[in-house]
Amino acid sequence: EAGVAQSPRYKIIEKRQSVAFWCNPISGHATLYWYQQILGQGPKLLIQFQNNGVVDDSQLPKDRFSAERLKGVDSTLKIQPAKLEDSAVYLCASSFTSGQSYNEQFFGPGTRLTVL
Amino acid sequence: LAKTTQPISMDSYEGQEVNITCSHNNIATNDYITWYQQFPSQGPRFIIQGYKTKVTNEVASLFIPADRKSSTLSLPRVSLSDTAVYYCLVGDLPGTYKYIFGTGTRLKVLA
Numbered sequence: 001e002a003g004v005a006q007s008p009r010y011k012i013i014e015k016r017q018s019v020a021f022w023c024n025p026i027s028g029h030a031t032l033y034w035y036q037q038i039l040g041q042g043p044k045l046l047i048q049f050q051n052n053g054v055v056d057d058s059q060l061p062k063d064r065f066s067a068e069r070l071k072g073v074d075s076t077l078k079i080q081p082a083k084l085e086d087s088a089v090y091l092c093a094s095s096f097t098s099g100q101s102y103n104e105q106f107f108g109p110g111t112r113l114t115v116l
Numbered sequence: 117l118a119k120t121t122q123p124i125s126m127d128s129y130e131g132q133e134v135n136i137t138c139s140h141n142n143i144a145t146n147d148y149i150t151w152y153q154q155f156p157s158q159g160p161r162f163i164i165q166g167y168k169t170k171v172t173n174e175v176a177s178l179f180i181p182a183d184r185k186s187s188t189l190s191l192p193r194v195s196l197s198d199t200a201v202y203y204c205l206v207g208d209l210p211g212t213y214k215y216i217f218g219t220g221t222r223l224k225v226l227a
Binding site: 035042043044091104106107109110 | 219
């Protein structure tokens with residue numbers, strides 16, 4: 001079974017530039033998550049999709065971050081304009097939705113963003 | 117804020133059993149306790165999940181006392197490849213299935 005795919009793996013940009021990350025979840029997984037992981041910290045949830053609808057984006061800095069999952073499969077996370085503090089690993093995860101318990105989240109390898 | 121408290125780091129030697137305890141005093145009735153493992157330059161990976169008593173799989177065991185205010189992840193006979201960060205998670209809000217990752221426990225296995 002193919003895992004969660006993310007691209008690019010690495011990205012270096014200058015502050016005030018824009019950047020986009022792409023995620024392809026595991027086939028059949030309705031729920032998709034974007035996390036930000038700053039060095040030395042645990043992942044922080046930015047946004048959660050259920051199919052193509054947003055379930056939670058309470059920690060997404062909406063003045064500069066945006067995300068979409070138009071057809072309920074692939075997703076894109078964008079930062080515009082980037083700040084130095086956005087340097088982090090951006091992780092995408094997906095899970096098969098069930099109403100019974102917390103579902104296992106499968107994480108991709110992440111995109112390491114460096115903002116200079 | 118993370119709803120769990122766990123040691124920042126632990127060292128162990130190969131072949132030893134490692135127990136990592138997590139405190140979750142305010143766990144909700146509907147919360148499960150879930151542990152993830154993260155290697156450098158990789159995303160976290162699910163290890164084990166439980167609600168009460170003991171759960172065991174091919175990788176680890178999870179011990180949960182009756183009051184569910186803490187849990188212990190047990191890794192039998194660790195090897196160098198078990199060096200990783202281990203996260204203990206409980207749900208954020210009942211019904212939302214949302215996790216808040218803390219800083220985790222950095223386990224270093226020594227030869």
